Amino acid sequence: MSQGDLGRHSAAHDRDAAHDRDAARNRGEMTVHGEAGPARAWIRSYAARRGRRSALTLERVERFLPERRIPDGPLDQHAVFGRVAPLVLEIGCGHGAAAIAYCQAHPDHDLLAVDVHTPGIARMMAAAHDAGVDNLKVALGDAVFVLRDRVRPGSLHAVHLFFPDPWPKDRHAKRRFVSAFTLELISSRLAPGGVLRVATDQELYATHTLAALEAHGGWDVVIGDRPAWRPTDGFERKGIAAGRAIHDISATRS
Numbered sequence: 001m002s003q004g005d006l007g008r009h010s011a012a013h014d015r016d017a018a019h020d021r022d023a024a025r026n027r028g029e030m031t032v033h034g035e036a037g038p039a040r041a042w043i044r045s046y047a048a049r050r051g052r053r054s055a056l057t058l059e060r061v062e063r064f065l066p067e068r069r070i071p072d073g074p075l076d077q078h079a080v081f082g083r084v085a086p087l088v089l090e091i092g093c094g095h096g097a098a099a100i101a102y103c104q105a106h107p108d109h110d111l112l113a114v115d116v117h118t119p120g121i122a123r124m125m126a127a128a129h130d131a132g133v134d135n136l137k138v139a140l141g142d143a144v145f146v147l148r149d150r151v152r153p154g155s156l157h158a159v160h161l162f163f164p165d166p167w168p169k170d171r172h173a174k175r176r177f178v179s180a181f182t183l184e185l186i187s188s189r190l191a192p193g194g195v196l197r198v199a200t201d202q203e204l205y206a207t208h209t210l211a212a213l214e215a216h217g218g219w220d221v222v223i224g225d226r227p228a229w230r231p232t233d234g235f236e237r238k239g240i241a242a243g244r245a246i247h248d249i250s251a252t253r254s
C-alpha cells in the first residue's frame with residue numbers, strides 16, 4: 001500500500017469511526033474511557049425527552065441555576081460550598097424532595113444533586129431557595145460523566161440513588177443505572193467507609209442491585225436500613241399505595 005493509499009485509508013477509517021460514534025450516541029450508547037476501569041459501552045439510563053420547557057422552568061433556571069450549578073471542571077468543594085464538609089452525591093434527584101430533606105437534616109454536610117431532567121432540577125432549586133437551603137448544589141447532566149469528570153476519587157461521603165428508572169423489560173435491562181461499570185465508578189469516588197444507598201419499590205431492581213454488588217465485591221451490604229430523613233412522598237408513596245414493598249439497600253465500601 002502506498003503512502004497515498006494509507007492516507008486515504010486512514011481518512012476513510014476516521015470518517016467511519018466518527019459515523020459509528022454519532023450513530024451510537026444517537027442510540028444512547030457510547031464507549032467511555034475512564035480511569036475508573038476499562039472502556040465500556042455507556043448506555044443511556046434515562047428516556048430521551050424532547051419538547052419545550054415551560055415558562056416557569058425557564059424562569060427558575062435563569063434565576064437559580066447560576067448560583068446553584070457547579071462550575072465546569074473537577075469539583076473544588078471549598079470554592080463551591082465555601083467549606084470542605086462530608087459530600088453526598090444524589091444521582092437522579094428528580095424534583096429534589098429527598099435532596100432538600102437530607103440537606104435540612106444534615107446542615108453540616110453538603111449535597112450535589114444530579115439529574116438530566118431540567119424541570120425537576122428547576123423545581124428543586126426553587127424549593128431549596130424557599131426553604132433557605134444553601135448546602136445544596138446541582139449538576140444538570142448524566143451522573144456517569146459527573147462522577148467520572150467532576151468528582152475527585154475518594155471524595156464522597158455517600159452516593160444516593162433513590163427510585164431509579166427500573167427498566168423492567170429484559171431487553172432494556174442494560175439501561176439500569178446500577179451496573180458493573182457504575183459500581184466501579186462509584187466505588188472509586190467514595191471515601192473509604194463511604195456508603196451507596198439505593199432505594200426502590202421494584203423488587204426486580206433490588207434483586208438486580210444486590211446481584212451487581214455481590215458480583216462487584218468490596219461492599220458490606222445491609223438491607224432494610226431506611227433513612228429516617230427521607231420523605232415518604234413521590235415514588236415511595238406511590239409504590240406503597242400500589243401494594244409494593246420499599247427496598248432500601250445500603251452498601252458500605254469495605
Ligand SMILES: C[S@@+](CC[C@H](N)C(=O)[O-])C[C@H]1O[C@@H](n2cnc3c(N)ncnc32)[C@H](O)[C@@H]1O
Pocket residue numbers: 045046091092093094095114115116117120141142143144161162163164165177234235
Ligand atoms: C424515577 S425518577 C426518580 C426521581 C427521584 N429520585 C425520586 O425519587 O423522586 C429517576 C430520575 O433519574 C434521572 N436519571 C436517570 N438516569 C440518570 C443519569 N444517568 N444521570 C442523571 N439522572 C438520571 C431521571 O431523569 C429521573 O429524574
